[in-house]
Amino acid sequence: MSAHPDSAAPSGSLNARAKLAVTAGKAAAAVSRAAGRGSGSVIGGRVALKLDPDLLRQVSAGLDVVLVSATNGKTTTTRLIAEALKAAGPVVSNALGANMPAGITSALADSGEARFGVIEVDEKYLNMVARDTNPKAIALLNLSRDQLDRSSETRMLAEKWREGLAGTEAVVIANADDPLVTWAASSCKKVIWVAAGQAYKEDAWSCPSCGGVMQRPDEEWFCPSCGFRRPQPHWALQGEFVVDPQGQPWPIRLQLPGRANLSNATSTAAVVSVFGVHPQIALQRMESVQAVAGRYESVLVNGREVRLLLAKNPAGWLETFSLIDPAPAPVVLSVNALSADGTDTSWLWDVDYERLVGHPVFVMGQRKLDLAVRLEVAGVQFQVIDSIQQAVAMAPQGRIEAIANYTAFQQLRRDVATPN
Secondary structure (H helix, E strand, O other): OOOOHHHOOOHHHOOHHHHHHHHHHHHHHHHHHHOOOOOOHHHHHHHHHHHOOOHHHHHHOOOEEEEEEOOOOHHHHHHHHHHHHOOOOOEEEOOOOOOOHHHHHHHHHOOOOOOEEEEEOOHHHHHHHHHHHOOOEEEEOOOOOOOHHHHOOHHHHHHHHHHHOOOOOOEEEEEOOOHHHHHHHOOOOOEEEEEOOOOOOOOOOEOOOOOOEOEOOOOOOEOOOOOOEOOOOOEEEEOOEEEOOOOOEEEOOOOOOOHHHHHHHHHHHHHHHOOOOOHHHHHHHHOOOOOEOOEOOEEEEOOEEEEEEEOOOHHHHHHHHOOOOOOOOOEEEEOOOOOOOOOOOHHHHHOOHHHHOOOOEEEEOOOHHHHHHHHHHHOOOEEEOOOHHHHHHHOOOOOEEEEEOHHHHHHHHHHOOOOO
16 A cells, blocks of 8 residues: 655656646746735646646646545644654645645645645545545545535535545545444445544434434444444544554654544544554654644734634534633634635534633624624623734733634734744
């Protein structure tokens, strides 16, 4: 399953049309960066794919590709896999999270001498990207409610994965604790099952196979109607240890906080084992990751420590609430509903904001009034504000936990001037 050091495709292997497309894409990206519009990876990829629709297939041809898809955790897991795989050779990755075909194409067009391509993929585009990149491994972490206006209902998405990946030659590394992921991966020929956990279960009470009511005794799950049940895992997270297929536990010592990242590390160890990287080496390399695209980063704002946390959907908020300091630590919440976030904010009512009772809470963002109504119903005391600086001026002592959804998080990073 391992690649060979000489497997990376040299730039000269691209045909003339592909070379022109790559050059034009890089030029478009440079103009975008010069205009202060971000990294330019998306617009660069769009221009390149317009000139050569087959470009993604060509730029990935010489790489051993790993695809990572999920509702939550795919950016962090992609970063962990990329770091761990560097033990086996050079890696190219879409580290900033541009996870649709245009951004992925831009990333791989800069692969240079890379041996591995570690690619985060938006759930909606997984089948398309898998078709074009011929991946050696695909990691499926979780599926839960997110952006219903663009990504569709979770079972429909699981069914698309199940149908689209049925013929793949890739090794699929799948979360055995998520019934939707398990059902999607069950159509694949080569599956490594990982007991990575599932904190948010509200989207997994209905059997994806027959529609029956799922039973969940302890850590197991099964459908009494059709017999669909949790597979026996090969890898497992137990406490703060990864347990490999031989039953050997390996300690996880991450700088990234929370159980969700222990789960991400477990899936990472399983993925990189496909390429011959020992779990001890993989876990040691993961220790160096401190923040991922600003997530978990602590910054000083007017002399006060503010920790930046991303939460995009009910499952993500649940995991994030487990990270915040106990009450009365001050908390800032910021929610937008732009196209990149999903314009449907009904998910606010599925988040357990009652957990914030006792915290001084400050509410901001484009949809701050929607959030204010939800907090009022939850019995949470809050103040509506316009900026993080205002929250810092008003908040009592203690580290400020700033939690935001996607575009609100990007705005928050700009407001506190954290580097990209």
